[in-house]
Amino acid sequence: MKRIDKIYAWMFERSGQMAWGSVCQRGGFTTQEIAEELAILRNNVSFELNNLLRAERIIKVKGRPVGYLPKASVEHWLGVSLSRVEYDSLEVLTALAPQNLQPIAASPTPAATGAVNNPFHSLIGADGSLKNQVEQAKAAVLYPPSGLHTLITGQTGVGKSMFASVMFNYARFAGRFAEQTPFIIFNCADYAMNPQLLMAHIFGYVKGAFTGADSDKSGLLQKANGGMLFLDEIHRLPPEGQEMIFYFMDTGTYSRLGETERKQTANVLLTGATTEDPESSLLKTFVRRIPIIINLPSFEERTTQEKIELLKFLLNKEAHRIQKPIKIDAEAMKALMGNTAFGNIGQMKSNVQLVCANGFLHCLHQDIIDITFRDLPGEIKDGFFHLSGRRDVMQQITDRLEPFLLVRPEDISPALQEADQYEPSFNLYSIIEGKVAFMQERGLSQQEIIRFITLDINIHLNSFYLKFQNSNKLQENILKLVNEDILRFAQQMKELTERELNQRLTERFLLAFSLHLTAFLERIKNHHPLSYANIDDALEGRAREHSVALALKQQIEEKFAINVPDMEVIYLTLLIGSLLKTQQEERVAVLVAMHGSSTASSMANVAHKLLGEGNIDSIDMPLDLSPKLVLDQMRQRIKELDRGKGVLLLVDMGSLLGFGDIIMQETGIPVRTLTMVSTPTVIEAVRKSAVMGMELDDIYFSLCDFKGYGSYQKTTQQQDTSQLCQKIKAILSVCSTGQGTAEKLKVFVDGMLQSMGRSDVNVIAMPLGEVDNQRESLLKRYDFIMSLGIADPKIDVPFLPLEALFSSDGEAQFTLLVQGNHLYQPLVRPHAMVRKISEESMNEFLTYLNPKKVVDLVLEFISELESVEGHPFDNGMKVSLCVHIGTALERMVQHNGLTYSGTLSDADQLKLGVYQRIAHSFQKKLAITLDDDELSCILEMVKELSMRSIEPQDELL
Structure with missing residues (x-):
């Protein structure tokens, strides 16, 4: 803001809480006030x-002192339009009011009388x-002349639609919108499968x-004219729809479908909401035209x-x-808070x-x-145990x-009782009362009535909430992991299981059964024997589940x-029992720790959303975060997660590799560390812990050779083993320290790959010095198509230098390499181009510093280094x-400098003193x-770069 x-x-909101009489008594707002x-400097306020x-x-x-008031507030108080903005006194302003107005006692705004509170x-x-x-949000609503278009981002369920509604109510409260101004809500997901509609x-x-x-028909833009249009799940708009929206933002005009000219006009404040990353799910040209992006925190971040208070509010609404x-x-x-x-x-x-x-x-x-913990459904009780894992x-x-x-019907604020499109249109409690009376008349027992009504409650609520979810979403996610034939079969088995158990299963059954069946078929095909510890008493107390497992076996x-062995029947029994259980048991915990600002949390979130359970947590390790702080955080998190069976630590590289052993020695908690982890590995770890209940070592060793979820094909021919171990296509991004350029370069390259539609290529960011240490495992796991960065890591693939990437033909060279073609013949660039390319490179990586001002100073510094x-x-x-x-200068601005962990020789110590003297120019000119x-x-x-420049360079392919 x-x-x-x-x-x-501040002036507008403060004046909205005052009557004109109060204003006359105290005067306007002063600069000092x-x-x-x-907390702004007085001269800046005056400016x-x-x-x-x-x-x-x-x-x-x-006057003395001079007072200031919002013009819109004064006009509203006095009921007149002001022709100028400077007046000798408030009495002069009072005299402008109509004769029948008593301004001293008047309440100029609804807020001043208390009739309407600030929403x-x-x-x-x-x-x-x-x-x-x-x-x-206030800035977006109040910005002249008619507000700023806004995008609200955040996870599913954080309250984006509620926030948009409060924004609209605030606009009415502030006088931006009239009382009857339209507020139109539209969920783009309702018609996502039909872009034209x-x-x-x-x-x-x-x-x-x-x-x-x-016939002709007006759209929502016309209906919202003069007011606000809220487009929920706006990322579902097709690209042409986004283009039409941002053209409307620019010009205020649009065309209806079938019209050749943009002759329709409307004055609409647009607000969108999305659960996706705007940079990847929306056109960049569209995002650039949205001046305000508001990100709402998740429930965990509250x-x-x-x-x-949120729980009390929801309970108040139900009491009402x-x-x-x-x-x-x-x-x-x-339990209710832990389940969210x-x-x-x-x-x-x-x-x-x-x-x-x-x-x-x-x-x-x-x-x-009266609601007690004892009466809660099993899946909600699990929330208590999830919360107990976070002791703090x-x-x-x-x-x-x-x-x-104790909450009462009258406790809720009238301002919060407005209709919500995401509330059920039916009164569930009236339905219950009516059906209970009907069943009592027919002589049903109290136990039978409760059983039937409980089932009815679930049907009503589940059918309602499915309206606001993409019903294909989970199945789309499953199809990323398993074959479509497997998923269809899993759906049939879900129906069979529900019939046999006379119990409704959640959609998680599809995922758990699909993954389990895929893994089983792979083991049969590869002749891998089943092994599972402590299964002698697995069937005890599971007669129902065992009966269903036998039916599934058939x-x-x-x-x-194929022939399904008895051991697999036991597995299926455990699987069904796990899906039906109502209390979380002891299990191996999974902790994902990765370099990057959101890599680990994203992987953990995917696993939790797919499986819906599991003792899993994550730690993100930004590149500028001290390893010691990460170790402290990891130590605390492992203590919280452990429930007696140890913790499986899933990491990527670097210092994270040794943290597990350190923590195990300090705490005595069993810890196993698995490296070079991918999202499927995280999913499989949680599945084997939460669904299969496997022990720590069993999970660890089973994942050592895990290659992801292969697609099962019904064939009698043995597939080539090379196809079963297919490597992941990747690009290697290297820098000198691993904490600066490489990670930012990864984000830049990811964007280029997305624009090419190449989601099959991963970008691996790594310090140049670590490539040699991990060369064997890297080449075993990844099929590198190219490398890029500060120097050639020598992995027998074409190398694109940073200089070439940011040159005028850099994108073309990158595209050719990704497509498997040869590089352009590199051009010999004059020294004058170095400055241009350096500035373009800095533009991608600097946030706070101005590259135009920094680049010349940096090049002068480098010139001095050449002399040294x-x-x-x-x-x-x-x-x-x-x-x-x-980037080093920018880290100094943020007070997040790197920590050098190496040891300098005596000669390098002397040279460091010279570097300090040369670097003093940054202090003099940039502070x-x-x-x-x-x-x-x-x-x-x-x-390092000097040594590599002396080595004979391979020709670019």
């Missing part, structure tokens, strides 16, 4: 007030985890535009107090709907409605709905909860023409050094000091 907008928003309230005055957004009241005041977390997001709904169409278009008080014990509240770790507030809402509906059924003839979080919640909570034998080293650097080396030194660690890294990089 810009400083000028922050000042205006604003500076103190917002911005003058800008607001020139823009005629505020008025100035002369953001009712938003849980507005002064906490959502504070910055609320400020962004999707765009027809948004833009409208003319007669004959497509089959079935019998404060403990906010989590409790039932019109009975609800009493719930602390353990039940913890990956489903966020949306999952909590679903769980609260289910729990309250069951409580209503059991307390039908009582004055109060559990303690914080326990400290803030009373033994029980179906598998008939379908795939006694030999000229080639152009590629200069570009590589430029990017590295530029940035490169510390000894950063300079040591630069010295090491110069030495």
